[in-house]
Amino acid sequence: NTNAELQNNIFEGKFDQSYVDCVQVMLDILQKDLTEFDTLIIHNMLSVSRNLAFTEAFHEYAKTSKQKIIVYIHDHMYVKLDHLNLDAIRSEKEKNLLTTVIPNATYVTISHTIQKQLAKVLPLSESDIHVVYNGINIPEFMQISPRIWELFRSKDILTHFPIIFSPVNIIRRKNILYSLELVSELKKTYPDLRYIISGDTSTHFDSQDYLKQINDYISTNQLQENIIFLKDEMDQYLKPQDVRQLYALSDCVFYFSASENFGLPLLEASLSKTLLFTSDLEVFKEIGNNYIKHFDTNLPAAKVAPLIEAILSEDEHQLFYKMRSQFNLEDIVRNELAP
Numbered sequence: 001n002t003n004a005e006l007q008n009n010i011f012e013g014k015f016d017q018s019y020v021d022c023v024q025v026m027l028d029i030l031q032k033d034l035t036e037f038d039t040l041i042i043h044n045m046l047s048v049s050r051n052l053a054f055t056e057a058f059h060e061y062a063k064t065s066k067q068k069i070i071v072y073i074h075d076h077m078y079v080k081l082d083h084l085n086l087d088a089i090r091s092e093k094e095k096n097l098l099t100t101v102i103p104n105a106t107y108v109t110i111s112h113t114i115q116k117q118l119a120k121v122l123p124l125s126e127s128d129i130h131v132v133y134n135g136i137n138i139p140e141f142m143q144i145s146p147r148i149w150e151l152f153r154s155k156d157i158l159t160h161f162p163i164i165f166s167p168v169n170i171i172r173r174k175n176i177l178y179s180l181e182l183v184s185e186l187k188k189t190y191p192d193l194r195y196i197i198s199g200d201t202s203t204h205f206d207s208q209d210y211l212k213q214i215n216d217y218i219s220t221n222q223l224q225e226n227i228i229f230l231k232d233e234m235d236q237y238l239k240p241q242d243v244r245q246l247y248a249l250s251d252c253v254f255y256f257s258a259s260e261n262f263g264l265p266l267l268e269a270s271l272s273k274t275l276l277f278t279s280d281l282e283v284f285k286e287i288g289n290n291y292i293k294h295f296d297t298n299l300p301a302a303k304v305a306p307l308i309e310a311i312l313s314e315d316e317h318q319l320f321y322k323m324r325s326q327f328n329l330e331d332i333v334r335n336e337l338a339p
Helices: 004-011 017-033 052-062 092-099 112-121 146-154 176-186 208-220 240-249 264-271 282-288 301-312 315-326 329-337
Strands: 039-043 068-073 106-109 129-131 163-166 194-197 227-229 252-255 275-279 293-295
Touching: 004 017, 017 052, 052 092, 106 112, 112 129, 146 240, 163 176, 163 240, 176 194, 176 208, 176 301, 240 264, 252 264, 264 275, 264 282, 275 282, 275 301, 282 293, 293 301, 301 315
Parallel strands: 039 068, 068 106, 106 129, 163 194, 163 252, 194 227, 252 275, 275 293
Antiparallel strands: none
């Protein structure tokens, strides 16, 4: 049961018998319910005065606990933005409870900004306070299907830059060899880039010879680690939502067709807000006006690649890379929180 009067008294610095009784009730609950766990993560309850009875009870509980205790601080009553907020102190007891550290506990916070201020509030140095950033559940937030997410996770694609996507079948007029020449040039600046080709060879006419040329080029230029053929990774045709997700996860699209009568990927990439590089076909200009970044594919790749690099280096594209590669919740839990 809640006790509004008790909370008001605590805020006013009054700690009577009802508070003492509440602390004992809390301690009894902790001793009954927490002993089965190996690790306890206490989130904000030792740094915010929402429930000082719990805070005091946990300090008492921790004195005899042999468990791993992680004090996980998103907020502290005495830190506001990037400076201290000592005016928030309501009583000496509150101050003692919120600024006393638990021996042998691991203190973790969510940014270096608050880490610096916590070191002024708690009797800990900055190096004693670990930083584990907040993360985002990328597949949930972006509605990525399990099979697309598994592909990206199994090949660690999210940590590479740029991720280039070509939504094309393997036929000559799609000009994949020119895209590969660009990839080979871009690799000099971005050695870890990944180039994803969605389609397969044609069932209407022989394109196996073209695939052989592509594979020979990949082998000769040592691009094996950089190129991903979805035909080799998935045993089902891509669904429209799969293709949309590939656009969303990619940094840019290569669509350097030698000939087209329309160009549906222009619509798809644009609606996905994915950076689009195309050949300079008249029909592409008709569809996308001058808003599309198109290039003369008669120019050698060595001349076009620096132009693409200049665009990829712009802040908005680098920001997407930083967010997906550094703030993926799965990686944060696996690589930082779990250890």
